[in-house]
Amino acid sequence: MEIKVLGPGCAKCNKTEKLIQEMINETGADARVEKITDMMQIASFGVFATPSVIIDNQIKCSGKVPKKEDIKKWLAQ
């Protein structure tokens, strides 16, 4: 599973990445997190707000730090 966290490096973006990594470690899911900080690349995904989480080319969450339960649900899919 390819997980992308989009964000220029604000506090919320870092928190999102950390939280997802934590959840991967906890659930043992087969997933890899990639952080995207480049504005041009972020724009190419067509999101409006950061942090955004993209899993397998689908926007899962935008403009907020996702909840732990939500991350678990995504990982289980």
Next chain:
Amino acid sequence: MKSETTNIENKTIKNRFVIMATLLSGAVALYLWWILYHFLPTLSAWATYSLLPIQQGSHLGASVEFFLYDTPKVMMLLFLVVFGVGIIRSFFTPEKTRAFLSGKSEFAGNVLAALLGIITPFCSCSAVPLFIGFVTAGVPLGVTFSFLIAAPMVNEIALGLLYGLLGWKVAAIYAGTGLFIAIFAGWIIGRLKLEGDIEDWVTQANGAAMSMDEEKLTFYDRVIYGWDAVKEIIGRVWVYVILGIAVGAGIHGFVPEGVMASIMGKDSWWSVPLSVLIGVPMYSNAAGIIPVVEALLGKGAALGTVLAFMMSVIALSLPEMVILRKVLKPKLIAVFIGVVASGILLVGYIFNMII
């Protein structure tokens, strides 16, 4: 078949119960809030002069009482306003705002964009993706700017603080003039036809956004959304509020009456442009600057001058310009700063003249 309908009925009954319970506990909480708010002046005077060994009428006493009264007062007001606006915001997303604004005619679009700037969830760190999203979807450049000016300037934190510290009139004046600047600055930028001064890669970016599943929020979800906003925003600004009030308290107790009148008073014509010049590169949020502003006003500074100072600190900041430089060419940035700063100057002079 039959069990299915009872199931649905049970569900609606349960939902209604949740709504009733939430509303009821909300009303009780609001009542308790009001009682506490009502007794704050008494409590702070008692804490200053009975709990602490401070003489009534001393400079230190004036400062400490001011601090012990304003800090809880501002926090309580922020709590209420941020919670309320949080619930309203759960109905708006940048996606919806964009869909609403694309293809709107120029002037009406500017007005709508400025108004939506107040209630659409926005953080200056996502100004760039938002800008790209708007422009590539066909929202006119000037309308996009109206949104980008109003969103940081007229926000619930500024309005809550102004209402709490300076009364509803100043809060209303601030909201009105802030919107005025956002609408007209955006409109002027639109008239100037500067679309060529957007960085080229932006217009080439694909505007086709991937769709996100629209979340269906229940009433309870919205309350949670408001509560999350309270935790997030108060968690971020409380330090600034306390620092701002501490500085304000120092000014309140130790700076003599009327001393600000000569520097920031309305008789010195240069005070407005000077305030804007000092304010633009300064970066603080509303939470830190407004308690200081309150103290300055108390010492004879003119409202127009102070308003201009506050607006230039909140609306124009160096970090935001650095972020926006990624999507705007230098000329457009210069025009943006120039137009907004002129609007602020105008507001400052008008208020010094009529009040």
